[in-house]
Amino acid sequence: MQTDDQGKKYVxxxxxxxxxxxxxxxxxxxFVNAKGEVVRRxxxxxxxxxxxxxxxxxxxxxxxxxxxxxLAQIEIQPQGPAKSYGGPPLYGEVSLQ
Numbered sequence: 001m002q003t004d005d006q007g008k009k010y011v012x013x014x015x016x017x018x019x020x021x022x023x024x025x026x027x028x029x030x031f032v033n034a035k036g037e038v039v040r041r042x043x044x045x046x047x048x049x050x051x052x053x054x055x056x057x058x059x060x061x062x063x064x065x066x067x068x069x070x071l072a073q074i075e076i077q078p079q080g081p082a083k084s085y086g087g088p089p090l091y092g093e094v095s096l097q
Contacts, residue, residue, distance in 0.1 A: 001072075001094050002058070011072045013057045013092055015049060023049045023086045027076035029059055031096075033068040040065060044076065061096075070096055 002010045017023055025047045031040040040062060049055045057074070073093040078086035 001096070009061045011057075011059045011061065011074065011094060013074050013076070015055045015057070015076060015078075015090060017049045017051055017053050019087075020051050021080050022051060022053075023078040023080060024083075025049055025055060025076050025078055027074065027089075030073045030075070031062075031065060031069040032071040032073060033066065034070050039069050044074075049078070072096055 002012050004010070011029060015025060025044070027044045029042045029044060030038045033039050042059065042062070044057060044059070047055045047057075057076075061072075071093055073091070076090040078090065080086040
């Protein structure tokens, strides 16, 4: 998680491609409360990740995020050329507390 000079908070996720083909990245950012319930979802914009490249997702926390949200989870599904298999989904999470 990052905070800018104005106090706005961001979830940041870096994805590196160590393979030998490009990948298309799709996914979503979820916010979860203490009960484990998803209280908000945000689709990630599709990005192209070249081989030996890096893509950084920097996503602002919603201003109307429920106060009981304690966790941000990101899930990214990579796909290879022509929608071929790009590997298993990538997961990450960060505490909002």
